[in-house]
Amino acid sequence: MENGAVVLGVITTKNLDKNNTNNNTTMIRTVLACSLPHATRAVAATTVPRALAAAALAASPVPWTAAPARGYAKKTDKKGASGKKGGKNDAAADEDAEAVDLDVVFDVTKMKDQLDQHIAKMRAAWEHFFLGKASPTMLDKVVVAHKKAHVPLPQVAQISLKDAHTLLVIVPDENFTKAVETAIRSSGLNLNPMPDTKNSLKVPVPKPTAELRQSLAKQVHKVAEDTKTKVRTVRQHEISRIKAFKGAGVSSDDKHALQQKFEKVVHTAIEQIDALAKTKTKEVLGQ
Template identity: 30%
Template sequence: MSKDDIIKDVRRRMDGAVDALKHELAGLRTGRASANLLEPVRVDAYGSEMTVSQVATISVPEPRMLSVQVWDQSLAKAVERAIRDSGLGLNPIGEGAVIRVPIPELTEERRREMGKVASRYGEQARISVRNVRRDGLDKLKKLEKDSEISQDELRGASDRVQTVTDERIKQIDDLVAAKEKEIMQV
């Protein structure tokens, strides 16, 4: 693998982390319910962790209500517990295989909670980007150690990786700031 391939791979993986953040932030709706809101919720099912969308159908019957139709009724309690423990401030109501999730009116306190959730998502994305940077730099150092590139080429490639990292971190910060501003708007 050449240094250019490594830098392309780093860029692609960092873009993936930013895209994942965009997807998670899209689920944080301020005014109405969104099926994406439950996307990050993980359920213990069949001996492994799965997302709610992998074990149930999520629909939005009303602007302030989510309906979760669990495919296997034996998982209904686990899904209900996962939603309650997700940190999203939701209180699901189980009715057999159907779980109703009322979306509470956004009070000032609730808006702050949602802002903290957005910040947490942003921090996870920043950690992912930094991990990708570390992996890329390790691969570049290995190329230099194996005498495939010179120290100058290593330094230049490392600078390019750092530039890409800085761009993605700024992009993440901007996305989170915009979402927090949207959440805090009354």
């Protein structure tokens, strides 16, 4: 026999003695003991009287194990789930968690720093436009041929003021003095160095002519325009980044508002360049 149900099935009311309960109990106990320990309450109830079967099963030495109860998955509420059809509260929470702060991604302060650097370089370039007043920095960009190499003049000579309108250039190696003189004369600064001692030169700084002033004014304008071009290049790069950006919760209105911030900074920088160029132009023209 394969299981206790089959064995128990041979016991019917015809086999039982209604007047001798003890004998009936012994019979059922014997059958159950010979079977596998998997007889169930349902089978016993269908083959023998309910009360008798219960008593027999309770008295049986074979352990009786209840059949495991089947569990059913609880249906989730789609409206409150966090899936595709999540509730309004969950959707709002997800949207807030994924929202992008454009002011962090596109830092207008960093762009302003870039523009300020371009303006600073412009002003530094103008410092080399000299108008009759001597300054040691006038010769910073003069390049000298020295030992088969080209080096800045300050690396091979000491430059100082002899007076308000004259520079003094001291060359430690007197054999190199001639090369320094040639470099200053051909620098395009309209300077005419003259020997002072064996290893020094004096360099008079002439008063600017009207022609020189006009030339310097044009150079001021050119440097200013080049700087504005660099500023516009920075602007174009940032605006392109903003337009191409795709972030959660970022609308076209958000992008437009950010672009306006950047445009305002660029506009301010352009105005600053124009104002500085106007002041410098008046200076070189002697107005």
